[in-house]
Amino acid sequence: MTDAIPGLFNYWVAIGLFVCGLVMILDSRNMIRKMVGLNMFQSAVFLLFITMGKVENGHAPILADGISRFSNPLPHVLILTAIVVGVATTAVGLALVVRIRRAYGTVDEDEIFDRPEVEPEIVP
Amino acid sequence: MITTINALVDMGLLVVLSVSALMLVRCNSPLNTIILNALYSFTICSLFVIMDAVDVAFTEAAVGAGISTVLFLCVIHPDDESGRLFVWPGPLATVVALATGLLLVFGTFDMPLYGDPQVPVHTHLVTRFLEDSGTEIGIPNVVTSVLASYRGYDTLGEVVVVFTAGTSVLILLAAGHARQDSGDGLISNSILRVVMPRIIPLVILFALYVQFHGDYGPGGGFQAGVILGAGLITLALLTDSRIMQGVISERWIIRGMAGGVLVYGLVGVASMLGGGKYLDYSVLAQSSTDGQHLGILLIEIGVGITVAFTMLSLFVSFNRSGQTGD
Numbered sequence: 001m002t003d004a005i006p007g008l009f010n011y012w013v014a015i016g017l018f019v020c021g022l023v024m025i026l027d028s029r030n031m032i033r034k035m036v037g038l039n040m041f042q043s044a045v046f047l048l049f050i051t052m053g054k055v056e057n058g059h060a061p062i063l064a065d066g067i068s069r070f071s072n073p074l075p076h077v078l079i080l081t082a083i084v085v086g087v088a089t090t091a092v093g094l095a096l097v098v099r100i101r102r103a104y105g106t107v108d109e110d111e112i113f114d115r116p117e118v119e120p121e122i123v124p
Numbered sequence: 125m126i127t128t129i130n131a132l133v134d135m136g137l138l139v140v141l142s143v144s145a146l147m148l149v150r151c152n153s154p155l156n157t158i159i160l161n162a163l164y165s166f167t168i169c170s171l172f173v174i175m176d177a178v179d180v181a182f183t184e185a186a187v188g189a190g191i192s193t194v195l196f197l198c199v200i201h202p203d204d205e206s207g208r209l210f211v212w213p214g215p216l217a218t219v220v221a222l223a224t225g226l227l228l229v230f231g232t233f234d235m236p237l238y239g240d241p242q243v244p245v246h247t248h249l250v251t252r253f254l255e256d257s258g259t260e261i262g263i264p265n266v267v268t269s270v271l272a273s274y275r276g277y278d279t280l281g282e283v284v285v286v287f288t289a290g291t292s293v294l295i296l297l298a299a300g301h302a303r304q305d306s307g308d309g310l311i312s313n314s315i316l317r318v319v320m321p322r323i324i325p326l327v328i329l330f331a332l333y334v335q336f337h338g339d340y341g342p343g344g345g346f347q348a349g350v351i352l353g354a355g356l357i358t359l360a361l362l363t364d365s366r367i368m369q370g371v372i373s374e375r376w377i378i379r380g381m382a383g384g385v386l387v388y389g390l391v392g393v394a395s396m397l398g399g400g401k402y403l404d405y406s407v408l409a410q411s412s413t414d415g416q417h418l419g420i421l422l423i424e425i426g427v428g429i430t431v432a433f434t435m436l437s438l439f440v441s442f443n444r445s446g447q448t449g450d
Contacts, residue, residue: 006131007237012229013138019225020145026217030209032154032199036161039192040145043168046180054175055246056239057128061176061266062341063258069241071176072250073266077275080267081282083183084346084431087192088289091438094199095296098442101201 010051017044031097031107035090042086049075131238134174141167152209154200158193165189178342179267182334186350191435194357198442262413263339263420271344272420276403279423280388283430287385290434294378297441320362327355335428339417345424349431356432357439368440377437384430391422 017040024037053075061073097107104112144164151157165188172181213221236243257269271279331352338344360368391403398407405419406412 006135007240008232008235009135009138010238011232011235013142015225015228015232016142017145018228019221020149022221022224023213023217024149026220027211027213028209029211030154030204032196032204033157033209036148036157036196039161039188040148040164043165043188046184047168047171050172050175050177050180051238052236052245053177054239055241058176058239058241060178060342061254062178063254063264063266070254070266072246073253073270074245074250076177076180076267077271079177080180080183080271080346081279083180083187084350085282085285085289087187087195088286088434088438090192091195091442092289092292092296094195094442095293097199099296107201107204 011048014044014048014051017041017047029109031100031109032094035093035097038093039086039090042082046079046082049079130174134171134238137167137171137174141171150210154204154209157209158196158200161196162189162193165192179265179344179347182342182347183350186347186354190354191350191357191438194361194439195442198439260413261416261420263417265339265341265344267342268338268344268420268424272423273405273416276392276423279427280392280403283385283388283427286434287381287430290381290437293438293441297444316362320358324355324359327358328352331355331428331432335424336421338424339420345427346431348424349428350435352428352432353435353439356436360436360439360443372436374437374440377433377440380429380433381437382430384426384428384433387426387429388423391419391426395419 021037021039021041021044024040025034028034028037053072055069055071058069058071059067061070061076063070100112101107104115106112141164144160144167148157148160148164151160165184169181169184169188172178172184236245253266253270253274257266257274258264261269261273263269331348334343334351335345335348338348356372359371391405391408393402395404395407396402400407403419403423406415408415408418
């Protein structure tokens with residue numbers, strides 16, 4: 001149990017970030033803030049994966065003479081591509097936000113839902 | 125258990141990360157949210173370095189703190205500053221979030237301890253990559269070997285996802301009415317006018333180094349593409365759109381996005397014509413490792429081109445229409 005705190009601390013912080021991201025997604029009215037929350041949720045997953053890849057006294061997985069102990073490169077490969085794909089999908093989300101702002105003049109969900117029976121002005 | 129300084133730095137950074145995440149949740153202004161998001165991103169990037177994921181840290185620094193900050197800044201609007209962003213979460217959201225968190229914490233007690241080398245993650249599959257990739261592929265960076273060669277199909281898929289996302293943003297935003305160009309970009313700021321033209325060539329040079337040194341050190345097509353994209357975005361921020369059109373027209377940006385995917389796919393076709401399987405680079409040259417070298421070099425160039433032009437295209441789309449809400 002004495003090992004648990006330093007040994008599991010990374011996971012707990014990752015879970016803390018999950019929860020923060022989840023709260024930002026669930027309870028924000030501002031859509032840009034929702035996207036920030038989604039980013040945080042995503043980076044919590046990244047942290048979890050990279051944590052599992054770390055090997056005690058290991059080195060970065062670049063083969064060199066005299067080094068025989070490496071951290072696990074597989075999570076690195078997964079997460080490296082996930083980050084780039086992540087920013088691309090975030091951009092799609094933000095593009096939708098821009099279109100919503102064009103149509104409704106706001107990115108606040110409450111203001112959009114409160115608007116009674118007004119056809120949104122579709123801007124081509 | 126890790127008792128070295130590594131664990132101490134790790135825990136310290138995790139505390140900074142948690143604090144910046146909490147500040148992010150409590151933050152009330154969109155602009156501050158975005159700045160804090162960049163800080164958060166840099167902290168997590170340092171954590172990746174501590175955990176030996178240098179390639180990942182590289183990507184996170186360029187993407188999280190660089191490109192996504194610029195994209196978010198393009199989307200916010202002065203009107204947003206008036207309202208309060210933070211509201212205390214309602215009972216339902218609190219219960220759902222806390223219950224999820226507690227369940228996950230409960231799950232961690234079965235997880236391997238940080239840094240334990242004996243867990244299954246480190247004793248299967250990866251040992252083969254670490255032992256054999258040096259002779260099979262012949263390049264020192266195992267991350268690049270796995271990314272470009274062993275998992276070449278996946279990487280092709282990911283490049284296509286980036287391309288698709290870039291195309292989607294173009295479809296969503298391209299039809300918009302163009303913003304009235306304010307004329308001179310940021311060039312009116314004299315500090316930027318003096319400093320940035322000297323930095324941009326270095327950024328582009330660095331991108332090329334990262335691109336072609338990715339086999340031997342941290343780096344590769346994804347990182348180089350993002351860095352090159354960031355350099356071009358800086359140029360686009362500094363100048364007005366007419367000058368940017370002279371540097372690279374939007375037609376060529378779109379061609380670049382598709383061209384990178386095409387290069388990647390054609391390398392696969394070339395290896396089929398050489399008698400191998402799709403994306404089996406061994407047949408591309410006389411010896412197997414030379415073929416792998418050539419194949420990895422070519423597909424990394426394809427990845428770099430697609431990523432760089434997609435990032436530039438994202439910025440151009442948002443910059444043109446991001447502020448036309450009114």
